[in-house]
Amino acid sequence: MLRVSDHHLAQVNVARMKAPLDSAVMEGFVARLDEINALADGSPGFVWRLQTEAGNATYLRPYDDDRILFNLSVWESVDHLKAYVYRTAHAQLLQSRRQWFEQFEKPFVALWWVEAGQVPTVEEAKERLAWLQERGPSALAFDLRTSFEPAGEVS
Numbered sequence: 001m002l003r004v005s006d007h008h009l010a011q012v013n014v015a016r017m018k019a020p021l022d023s024a025v026m027e028g029f030v031a032r033l034d035e036i037n038a039l040a041d042g043s044p045g046f047v048w049r050l051q052t053e054a055g056n057a058t059y060l061r062p063y064d065d066d067r068i069l070f071n072l073s074v075w076e077s078v079d080h081l082k083a084y085v086y087r088t089a090h091a092q093l094l095q096s097r098r099q100w101f102e103q104f105e106k107p108f109v110a111l112w113w114v115e116a117g118q119v120p121t122v123e124e125a126k127e128r129l130a131w132l133q134e135r136g137p138s139a140l141a142f143d144l145r146t147s148f149e150p151a152g153e154v155s
Contacts, residue, residue: 007150008047008116009075012125013109015101017067021058029100032093033058039088040073045080048119049073062122072125074114078147081111085144106133110141113150 019025037056040046050057050072062070075081084090110129114120132141139148 005076006116007113008118009078009081009111010114010120010125010128011071011073011075011081011109011111012120012129013071014063014104014129015069015071015097015108016065016104017069018100018102020067021069026100028096029093030058032089036090036093039090040084043080043084043088045076046084047074047076050122060122062126070122070125072120072122074120078111078144082144107143109143111143111147112141113139113148 017026021030033056037049037051040049050060050070052059057071058069060070061068075084085094107129110125110132112120112128128141131138132143135141137143137146137148142148
């Protein structure tokens with residue numbers, strides 16, 4: 001029998017900065033990065049996040065566009081991720097995101113299930129986001145509005 005506890009939720013999100021990370025435009029965002037990352041690390045249901053030795057992933061550039069920030073993490077459940085995103089100080093950053101980031105025409109967040117203990121790769125995350133952008137939500141890649149259980153049922 002498949003149990004949700006056998007799986008964790010991987011999430012990737014991207015954002016295109018309005019200006020380079022070290023610009024005055026991005027100061028407010030950069031000033032809160034350590035706080036928000038520490039908040040994620042200590043949040044219930046947090047499992048893992050992609051980071052460099054600096055403690056964040058802001059200097060990774062997996063796309064040709066140098067202004068695209070890439071965030072990849074793993075959570076115990078959709079509910080845990082939603083609690084962090086919408087019910088912590090992270091929500092303040094979401095409300096201010098247009099100060100720092102351009103609006104995407106396509107989905108910029110993709111979720112999918114991984115076996116507990118599995119760490120998703122950057123390439124896998126890019127593929128899942130591309131899948132969602134091209135085909136819409138499915139068990140392979142979905143969003144916070146249309147989530148799927150590990151067995152593929154819509155929740």
